[in-house]
Each structure stands twice: as structure tokens, then as C-alpha cells.
Amino acid sequence: MGDAGKAVRWLQVTAPQGGPDDLPALVTRAAPAIGATEIVVYLADYAQARLVPLLGAGLVRDVLPIDTTLAGRAFSSLEVQHAVDGADRLWVPLLVGCERMGVLEIVSPAADDPGLEAPARELAVCVAQLLVNRRPYGDVIELLRRRLPMQxxxxxxxxxxxxxxxxxxxxxxxxxxxxxxxxxxxxxxxxxxxxxxxxxxxxxxxxxxxxxxxxxxxxxxxxxxxxxxxxxxxxxxxxxxxxxxxxxxxxxxxxxxxxxxxxxxxxxxxxxxxxxxxxxxxxxxxxxxxxxxxxxxxxxxxxxxxxxxxxxxxxxxxxxxxxxxxxxxxxxxxxxxxxxxxxxxxxxxxxxxxxxxxxxxxxxxxxxxxxxxxxxxxxxxxxxxxRPPRSPLAHLDALTAAAPESVPPG
Missing domain, CATH: 3.60.40.10 (PPM-type phosphatase domain)
Incomplete structure (x- = not known):
């Protein structure tokens, strides 16, 4: 499967040179590195009821309800979800540490290959960190999460x-x-x-x-x-x-x-x-x-x-x-x-x-x-x-399902 490490390094170097509005296009450009054709960022709205797409030029997506969609299941369960209807996509939780931000939609002909999950998770961690890092420099991410005017x-x-x-x-x-x-x-x-x-x-x-x-x-x-x-x-x-x-x-x-x-x-x-x-x-x-x-x-x-x-x-x-x-x-x-x-x-x-x-x-x-x-x-x-280490609950309630170890440079 593709080398997420190369895409992560490229994003970390390139993203700080632009504003928050540039992130969707940059993420899409990283798609081929993991064998994907499209990658779309979805962010949870403030009410955590919907996932709202952060779209680049030429992409069209609908807002998705969290409670009734596979994307929402990935957000809720913190587990990767594969499309069950033959669609070539999977949904990956977007986490910053343990904070849920949304999901990544990854479109790939290898979407049903379990080998795609590790690089997808690694890329998702990088994208989530970039969203947090670039958010203070513009309002696009903040406005996207608002479905009503905020007082x-x-x-x-x-x-x-x-x-x-x-x-x-x-x-x-x-x-x-x-x-x-x-x-x-x-x-x-x-x-x-x-x-x-x-x-x-x-x-x-x-x-x-x-x-x-x-x-x-x-x-x-x-x-x-x-x-x-x-x-x-x-x-x-x-x-x-x-x-x-x-x-x-x-x-x-x-x-x-x-x-x-x-x-x-x-x-x-x-x-x-x-x-x-x-x-x-x-x-x-x-x-x-x-x-x-x-x-x-x-x-x-x-x-x-x-x-x-x-x-x-x-x-x-x-x-x-x-x-x-x-x-x-x-x-x-x-x-x-x-x-x-x-x-x-x-x-x-x-x-x-x-x-x-x-x-x-x-x-x-x-x-x-x-x-x-x-x-x-x-x-x-x-x-x-x-939950100290001796506790049976000494885990992160699936929140540790974040990135695996970085793929070493090839």
C-alpha cells in the first residue's frame, strides 16, 4: 500500500506556507501517495449532529448526519468504516490526541483492502493536526462548523x-x-x-x-x-x-x-x-x-x-x-x-x-x-x-486508534 509517511512530510512542509482555505486542495494532492483518488475532510458541527465537508475546487459533497451514516459511525465509534455497498471509499476518524474533529473520506479502488487502514490513519492524524494549527489564521474552519449564527x-x-x-x-x-x-x-x-x-x-x-x-x-x-x-x-x-x-x-x-x-x-x-x-x-x-x-x-x-x-x-x-x-x-x-x-x-x-x-x-x-x-x-x-495501568479500563476507549508509527522513509 502507499507511503503515508511521504505524504505526511510533504503536508507538514507545504501547509504552513498557505492559509486554512488551502488545506482541502493540499489534502487532495496527497491522495495518490496512499493509492487514493480523492480525500475529503468532514468536520463535526458545534452540536456534533452533522459532518460538514471542507471542500476544494471541483468537489461536491453533502452534509452528513452523524447518527445515521457510516461517516457518523466512524466519528462515534472511532473506528475505520468501510463502505458496504460496493463503493470505493472508507471513513477514517479525525483525531487530535483524543479530541474528535470529524472524519476523512478516502476514495480508493483499494478501499476494501485492510492494508489501507494504517496509512489512512497516519494521514488522518496529520490532517487533524494541520486543521488545528491553521485554524487560528482564518475563519473558514470555524464558520464551517456553525450551522446557525452564534451569539x-x-x-x-x-x-x-x-x-x-x-x-x-x-x-x-x-x-x-x-x-x-x-x-x-x-x-x-x-x-x-x-x-x-x-x-x-x-x-x-x-x-x-x-x-x-x-x-x-x-x-x-x-x-x-x-x-x-x-x-x-x-x-x-x-x-x-x-x-x-x-x-x-x-x-x-x-x-x-x-x-x-x-x-x-x-x-x-x-x-x-x-x-x-x-x-x-x-x-x-x-x-x-x-x-x-x-x-x-x-x-x-x-x-x-x-x-x-x-x-x-x-x-x-x-x-x-x-x-x-x-x-x-x-x-x-x-x-x-x-x-x-x-x-x-x-x-x-x-x-x-x-x-x-x-x-x-x-x-x-x-x-x-x-x-x-x-x-x-x-x-x-x-x-x-x-484508570492506572493495573485497571481493566486502562486504555483510551478506542481513542488510541490514532496513527500507527510513522512509515520510515523509503
Whole structure:
């Protein structure tokens, strides 16, 4: 089969000389190196409901739904999909590390040859990295992912967020946020420094610009405290101070956590937030204690410093955190989505062994459907997993199905 290494090297040298608009043509020019006639990039839209083609000159493709197509199955399962109708194409997940971006459509007379999968995956990893690297220099990639106009409040929040998914051999954190185009109050962040994984999930009061500007202050003060080396209690106190200083009549609920990926020791502060849920062996064990502090911005109402809850996780344990927009989502007849429905959904997804990011995508879809596609509040959820090498879950939920080792130069 073709030499993907040669195509990868050529793309890495050539792509930085152009803008984001040039990527489709460059990717197509790399097709012959792996025995393909066409390669088309599809990117997931913000709602992760559709795959949208990034087309070069002369190519015509339709937008594809994720839930009912082979392309969507490649995105959801993170596995290469071969056309079953005799078509000469295969679909390859586009991953940056563990972050799902979309899929590659590779048209080749050898599409049914298993030997094509390895070079296709290698090329897909390169293309995904180029998309991320070139995205800041133009708007074509950003605009392609938008199926509706984005409000300014949502623009602010999406500009704050890290990638939705991050994983190592020991830990994974993945999150999802809805609605995509008019969010304002929810935001999350995480960072791995040495063996310490720090996570924060925040729900600011209000909606629109006021909520998103408060979210911007909260997440940046969180990052500043973390980067200044403050411990968990002082981090919460610092955020509280800045909220009270700049927005004296507002507040934010929060979960602040630190997980030692060597030992599984989890330390957490719950500042007026819904309680996180501990899952073990695919089932909910209990809700973690909370709140252990007042919402951020209201700390002056108590003389007590934030209390830290400590939990020793077992290998394979998961922590599910969420904002009240998940559980308080109301159906047309006034029925809440609720914690029981949330846990039932998560149990079934875990039993089906879905990749964790796919569980999150489907969870938010279920919440949106429950409200007849009209969310009354932001709905955000986050999964934190600890899976040391001795754990049976010490894999990347098929996310390691990225590139094989580079093909050596011929």
C-alpha cells in the first residue's frame, strides 16, 4: 500500500506556507501517495449532529448526519468504516490526541483492502493536526462548523474552553456543552501538571453577555490561581475574591478538583454546585459530599474557609459532574430530566461500552430531546476517569486508534 509517511512530510512542509482555505486542495494532492483518488475532510458541527465537508475546487459533497451514516459511525465509534455497498471509499476518524474533529473520506479502488487502514490513519492524524494549527489564521474552519449564527455570549464562552476531551494512560477528562450557539453561563477547564490533574466546572448566574463575561473572569482567575501555585482552598478563595470585586451582585457555583494520577487521591471543593457522582464498575455508588463552600462570590457571608473533600478512587472509577441545566431540564408537560434519568442513561451507555466522548454527546442529545429542542438553561456535563495501568479500563476507549508509527522513509 502507499507511503503515508511521504505524504505526511510533504503536508507538514507545504501547509504552513498557505492559509486554512488551502488545506482541502493540499489534502487532495496527497491522495495518490496512499493509492487514493480523492480525500475529503468532514468536520463535526458545534452540536456534533452533522459532518460538514471542507471542500476544494471541483468537489461536491453533502452534509452528513452523524447518527445515521457510516461517516457518523466512524466519528462515534472511532473506528475505520468501510463502505458496504460496493463503493470505493472508507471513513477514517479525525483525531487530535483524543479530541474528535470529524472524519476523512478516502476514495480508493483499494478501499476494501485492510492494508489501507494504517496509512489512512497516519494521514488522518496529520490532517487533524494541520486543521488545528491553521485554524487560528482564518475563519473558514470555524464558520464551517456553525450551522446557525452564534451569539456573542457563546462566542466568548467557546473562546475560553479547552478541547472537549483529554486523555493519558491514567486519566481522561471529557465534557460537553449545550446549547452551542447561545450559551452564556457554563464553562469548564482542566490542566495536567506533572501527576496532578486539575479540573473546574462552573455555572455562573444569569444569561447572555452578563453571564459569559462573568464566566470569562471565573475561568481566567481559576487559571491564574492554578498557575501561581495556589492550593485548592486558596484557588477557591482567589476566584471568590475576584467575583466579589468585579461583579459584587453575582456569583458562580463550582466544582474544583485535583486528581493525583499515581495514587487516585481526589480532592474536591463543591461551591454550591450539584453534587458529583462516583461511578464504579459501571454503576453509581454515591453522590460526593457537598456543598463544602458557598458559591464563589458569596464567601464573605461565612467566616469558614472552603472545606476539601478527599476520596481515594479505585482503578476504573469515574466521576460524573454536571450543571443543573441537565437535571432541571423540563419536558413539555413539566417533567424534570432528573438525576435518576441521568444515571439510567449513563449506566446504559457504560454497559454499551461507548467511548466516553460519545456518551457525553448522546447525553446532551437526550437532554435536548427531553426539552423538545428548546433548552431553558445551559446543560453541561463532565466525566473524570482514573484508570492506572493495573485497571481493566486502562486504555483510551478506542481513542488510541490514532496513527500507527510513522512509515520510515523509503
Amino acid at each position: 456573542v455570549a457563546a462566542e466568548i464562552v467557546w473562546g475560553l474552553l479547552p478541547p472537549l476531551t483529554f486523555a493519558t494512560d491514567e486519566v481522561m477528562v471529557t465534557a460537553i456543552l449545550e446549547p452551542c450557539y447561545d450559551v452564556g453561563g457554563d464553562v469548564f477547564d482542566y490542566a495536567l501538571n506533572g501527576d496532578l490533574l486539575s479540573v473546574g466546572l462552573f455555572d455562573t448566574c444569569g444569561h447572555g453577555i452578563k453571564a459569559s463575561t462573568l464566566a470569562s473572569l471565573v475561568v481566567n482567575s481559576y487559571r491564574n490561581a492554578r498557575r501561581c501555585g495556589l492550593d485548592l482552598v486558596d484557588t477557591a478563595s482567589s476566584i471568590d475574591k475576584w467575583v466579589r470585586s468585579e461583579h459584587p451582585n453575582l456569583f458562580a457555583t463550582a466544582l474544583l478538583g485535583e486528581l493525583d494520577r499515581r495514587t487516585g487521591r481526589l480532592r474536591m471543593i463543591n461551591a454550591g454546585h450539584p453534587g458529583a457522582i462516583l461511578l464504579r464498575d459501571g454503576k453509581a455508588v454515591r453522590e460526593l459530599p457537598g456543598p463544602t463552600a458557598l458559591p464563589l462570590g458569596l464567601g464573605h457571608l461565612s467566616s469558614r474557609r472552603p472545606a476539601v473533600h478527599e476520596e481515594d478512587l479505585h482503578p476504573g472509577d469515574r466521576i460524573l459532574a454536571y450543571t443543573d441545566g441537565i437535571t432541571e431540564a423540563l419536558s413539555a408537560d413539566g417533567e424534570r430530566f432528573g438525576v435518576d434519568r441521568l444515571l439510567d442513561f449513563v449506566h446504559r451507555a457504560l454497559n454499551d461500552r461507548l467511548p466516553t466522548p460519545e456518551t457525553m454527546r448522546r447525553l446532551v442529545g437526550a437532554v435536548v430531546t427531553h426539552q423538545d429542542d428548546e433548552l431553558q438553561d445551559d446543560a453541561t456535563a463532565m466525566f473524570l476517569e482514573w
